[in-house]
Amino acid sequence: MRHCRRLLAVVLLLFLASPSLAAGFDAIAALVDRGFRVGAEARLLDDGSVLGAIAPERQLSPASVSKSYLAAAALDCFGPQHRFTTRLLSEAAPDEEGVLTGDLILEGGGDPALTTEDLWRLVQRLHQAGVSEVRGRLLVSQWRYGPVECITTDRCETRERTTNAYSALLSSAGVNYGNWCVTVAPAERAGEPASVTGCDSQAAILAIDNRVVTRPDDSGTQLSAERVTRDGGDVMVLRGQISTNAHPRTLYRASSDPADQMALTLLAMLDQAGIAVSGGADTTQAEPPPTARVLAAVDGKPLQELLLRAMHYSNNYMADMLTLNxxxxxRADLRLGGARLEAFVAGIPDHGPVTLLSGSGLTPENRTSARGANTLLESLYHRPSLFPSFVATLQSPDNGVMRFIRRGSETFQRHVMLKTGTLNQPVTVRAVSGYFRTASGRWGVFSVLVNGTGSTPYLSWPEVLDPLAQDLEEMIAQH
Incomplete structure (x- = not known):
């Protein structure tokens, strides 16, 4: 009997204590009652006052909030103005007639935002260097990293087929975010096959299986695209219909081998520029010979601009390319990249445990806590040379590119900067982390990590953002 009374006393104490654990997050706390695992904390940066907390040290999946760790580590390692360089090299030199007798080597520099526009500039600079013909091979060198082992289901499946762009494979010699691009336009008359062309060259680079039919005006346009691997090459399979009066549609799908995609794309561009390559194109994991000379080079965008794209659009390809860099x-892989991220976090005082197998957050094994995520944000706030570039990577709900974050009152919309994270498998993850400014102008940090279980229902973003906005609005108004 005495034992039962003690147990009852403990239960009552826990019951009475639970509201204080959720103090400041009263609306978010309703998710706990629905069976979701929640970690949350909000605090002010000037005096460390905790405005709200729910199990702030609980280790949970942050999904794409992992990208905040990647952004901080990349800024710390490279600095905001760092640029990744892509080069064309050869051991040979062009003769008086512009003939290069030897292999032309593209050295992938790991630029996560390298596009065909950059390749065109590279080809133009090769022409300016006096090269008009290559009597040898075009070799694409991915010696820094690639092909990178896939450690998520979507990326592993992409080697054979894919219906999306976000699961792009990784290589230091990747281009166009590891995606093929095609444009679908209506034929002149209904009943005819649609017109399909590649986005990056007049000549066909990618094999196309076109099953799209042109329909009469205003019939509606419904397109589906699947990139499959057939006989060792990529094929874009297109199905559906397009109206005769419809505008052309552009579709992107991840390639099965980004370095091979680079080789085929660059070879087509050289041909279009009138620079013939007699030996065809191939890829290699070998580093260019030390005797090779640079014939042309192109610098990518500054890191701070790369991070804007990677964070605002939650670009998984860019984030994991930066992780590998x-x-x-x-021969880098994502495990080594994750270890570098974890080593960076280990240098942040009082952060606590963290597990980062990727910078993108696609790996569901990633773990951090709400308190740890806030400690990361606080550490960047106290680094004046990096903070402006870091905080710019976060979105304001009022005008961010992701429309689903435009929730709550004007107070939430205009006083908060955040990064979101989403996973639906193996369990639901909805994570939010960022800064807020109070009514009196004080800076604060907040992180809310919500993880489902095998028995919890689907969780939509409004079910998280609406109560979060309500809780933060009260904190902002009261301080």
Whole structure:
């Protein structure tokens, strides 16, 4: 009997204590009652006052909030103005007639935003260097990293087929975010096959299986695209219909081998520029010979601009490319990149445990806590040379590119800067982390990590953002 009374007393104490654990997050706390695992914390940066907390040290999946760790580590490692360089090299030199007798080597520099526009500039600079013909091969060198082992289901499946762009595979010699691009336009008359062309060259680079039919005006346009691997090459399979009066539609799908995609794309561009390559194109994991000379080079955009794209659009390809670039040794993989991220976090005082197997957050094994995420944000706030570039990577709900974050009152919309994270498998993850400014102008940080279980229902973003906005609005108004 005495034992039962003690147990009852403990239960009552826990019951009475639970409201204080959720103090400041009263609306978010309703998710706990629905069976979701929640970690949350909000605090002011000037005096460390905790305005709200729910199990702030609980280790949970942050999904794409992992990208905040990647952004901080990349800024710390490279600095905001760092640029990744892509080069064309050869051991040979062009003769008086512009003939290069030897292999032309593209050295992938790991630029996560390298596009065909950059390749065109590279080809133009090769022409300016006096090269008009290559009597050898075009070799694409991915010696820094690539092909990178896939450690998520979507990326592993992409080697054979894919219906999306976000699961792009990784290589230091990747181009166009590891995606093929095609444009679908209506034929002149209904009943005819649609007109399909590649986006990057007049000549066909990618094999196309066109099953799209042109329909009469205003019939509606419904298109589906699947990139499959057939006989060792990529094929874009297109199905559906397009109206005769419809505008052309552009479709992107991840390639099965980004370095091979680079080789085929660059070879087509050289041909279009009138620079013939007699030996065809191939890829290699070998580093260019030390005797090779640079014939042309192109610098990518500054890191701070890369991070804007990677964070605002939650670009998984860019985030994991940057993660791989953190590894100083050749043949990098995401495990080594994750170890570099974890080593960076270990240098942040009082952060606590963290598990980062990727910078994108696609790996469901990633773990951090709400308190840890806030500690990361606080550490960047106290680094004046990096903070402006870092905070710019976060979105304001009032005008961010992701429309689903435009929730809550004007107070929430205009006083908060955030990064979101979403996963639906193996469990639901909805995570939000960022800064807020109070009514009196004080800076604060907040992080809310919500993880489902095998028995919890689907969780939409409004079910998280609306109560979060309500809780933060009260904190902002009261301080």
């Amino acid at each position: 953190l590894v100083e040794t050749p």
